Amino acid sequence: MRLAIGLVGLGLLAACDTGTEERNAVASTRTVQRPYQALPPGTIARGAAARQAALEPPGPEPTPQLLARGEERFRVFCSPCHGIGGRGDGRVVSRGFAPPPSYREERLRGLSPxxxxxxxxxxxxxxxxYADRVLPEERWAIAHHVKRLQGLEENP
Incomplete structure (x- = not known):
């Protein structure tokens, strides 16, 4: 009986280590630690070509759905600094941050989407x-929303 319990105990202990890697190459969390290997020249990350293609001009046509999405994304990502109307009067400005330029300035009116x-x-x-926060198609939507804001009459 003791022999059977001992063999089961040894079997359980043996199951803890896979034995596939050298012990000094395995961290305490059992993650395999391998040396860094540089990527071969010309390697492109998956999806990089599609992301780049999505940024190519002229971009999507400004449909009502695209403009609505642009307004929604603008409120999330841009309005804290630029303000809802794009005048550079966002929430962070009232807390001491330097104001960004108004979208209604002549030099910014001349920008293309x-x-x-x-x-x-x-x-x-x-x-x-904001490349890591805003998807390429949403950047176009925001750009078209900004152009729409620039076309609005300045309210007194």
């Missing part, structure tokens, strides 16, 4: 890039 998408993607000035 493609240029606005590039600013959203790469950032500019104090604005940091």
């Amino acid at each position: 493609e240029q606005i998408v590039q600013v959203i993607t790469h950032g500019k000035g104090r604005m940091f890039p």
Whole structure:
């Protein structure tokens, strides 16, 4: 009986270690630690071509659905700094941050949707890039919403 319990105990202990890796290459969490290997030249991450294609001009046509999505995404990502109307009067400005420029300034009125998408993607000035937060198709939607804001009459 003791022999049977002992063999079962040894079997359970043996099951704890797979024995497939050297012990010094395995961390305490049982994750295999392998040295870094550089990617081969010309390697492209999965989905990178599709993301890049989605950013190519001229972008999607500004449909009512796209503009609605752009307004919704603008409120989430842009309005904290730029304000709901794009005047540079967002919530963070009232808390001491420097105001961003108004979308109604002449130099910003001249921007094309493609240029606005590039600013959203790469950032500019104090604005940091939003490429990791905003999907390419949503960047186009935001850009078209900004162009729509620029077309509105300035309210006194």
